[in-house]
Amino acid sequence: MKRTRLATAVATAVIALIPATASADVTYPDPQPVTGQQIIHDPTVIRLKSGGYVAYSTGGVIGARVSKDREQWDDAGNAFATPPSWWYEYNDTGDPWAPDISYRDGRYWLYYAVSSWGTNHSAIGVATSPTGLPGTWTDHGKVFSSEKTDAWNAIDPAVVKADGKLWMAFGSYWTGIRMVQLDPKTGKAIPGAEVRHLATRPDAPYAVEGPYVVHHGRYYYLFASYDACCAGVNSTYKIRVGRSTSVTGPYVDSTGKSLLDGGGDLLLAGHGRYVGTGGESVFRDAGQDWLAYHYYDATDSGTPKLGLNKVSWDSGWPELR
Template identity: 35%
Template sequence: MAVGCSAALFSQSAPDGGSDNDEKQYCNPVINYSLPDPTVIKGEDGYFYLYATEDIKNVPIHRSKDLVNWDFVGTAFSKTTRPTFEPKGGIWAPDINKIGNRYVLYYSMSVWGGEWTCGVGVAVANQPEGPFIDHGKMFRSNEIKIQNCIDPFYIEDNGKKYLFWGSFHGIYGTELTEDGLALKKDAPILQIAGNAYEGTYIHKRDGYYYLFASIGSCCEGLKSTYTTVVGRSENLFGPYVDKSGRPMLENNHEILIGKNDAFVGNGHNSEIVSDKNGADWVFYHAVSTANPSGRVLMLDRVYWQDGWPYVQGSTPSLKADKPEF
């Protein structure tokens, strides 16, 4: 079982004097090894399934009943079934969805610095733990003339299916075919945010679309400046703005999760998950200042005030009440 509640973290994160063994609380990180760019879905079996950027395990899959205690259950691909359209590329920033009766996994494939040869592919499975069958490349940067096409995100809206993507050269989106496996022919590709962002996630709530993204450097250890930000719009394709009405197309936003003494490089958030009480929760990755060797899995509650999301203190929690299921 993968749980990151170290005694050191508990000792520095219990200002209320609570017991380290309080079963109603958890501490960050919830998984204390590297699981960057998380994406999560609830399966028909009642488990939550979480996927992350590839390491040596060909896109690791974990599952949990409570969002806090996780077990490793396998990988999306094997050495023989993993995608190959970028032969030396890694599989980055997956995005899991249920489309019809199938689980559909969008993924980026790139080598570091390969901003014109990278692209987005798609794989499908009959159950969330796989095995996933690769359907190959959907598009490449050099084919659609948009640099650094990684970090896909899928959303359904008003009966149509859409894919958004992008990394520090604009965030873009377009409509998909009905099965979700290809770009819809002749559908326009539209830019919705500026060149400060990557790691797109769009959440619809109370008549607004909230564009969550990450700014800064993701992968420089303790020097990482990754920060989770957000803007909102009344329409899926924008304009997205900050609280002052300034557009994300001009790189304006609100900060959701910044750094603190324990965690830096906090970004690339997952989908928002609601517990039985309607509380919203989000995963993201961070670099632990105590052990900066990877990007560990974090969990925090998302609160809402005056139509805007926030995380308490705008930084990662060290210890907090658990979700309730």
């Protein structure tokens, strides 16, 4: 699960450095009702070409949930029966994090990260499937990696197409969110490609991670999770957003402050029983965008659960319903 215990000690201080939102209702909407297997962390969701939905998540060997109606979710095991052997180079449990599912060129693509808590000795991998369902994935190995000498952390992948090119946003702490261009044939990073910088915080430990990029109208919108996850009801996760006319940035918030200078409009924060909202992704369903995320349920001992909200673009910025 997402990554550093250092954030807990500094969360209060760094929150004060982030500007107030200009685009979200301060009361925040509750997630849409869901039933069945609600436990999830870092969800990525897609509507399948065959009908119904699948969600993948941190936990297990990339945990899977399926739904016929986006409301009732059932456990569907894991994306893989066993971890690919190369994962053990990055942790000793074969435990992947924060998957990202997409569809292009007649196949489903599943990106994911392997690492250990508190280190940037990390890698992002990719697998493909003809159906998108668990048990049908073929792993293709490493897409991109980072080492302790790097100023970034190769986890939390999110893939987006822009102007005929394929890009992957990624990053967690270690100076924040980055982006690299991918080869669309292999789905892997182009050798020697520039590692671009999209968002960070003013001070260490640079508590921003889990990017997701959405193209809407004239703009690319960068969603990211700020502050500390993975601490149950003590989690301070929240989702902020900026936008740019270019997929590679610069991204700014509604006040014009750069996300490289700590900017970002507050889209969703914990409220009531819904604590530590983050680990987000966006999926499209019948012309409607949806935000998928996890929250820690304060009425259930801080258990991480699935949150889904409609995304409205009426103001030119994402707002949740």
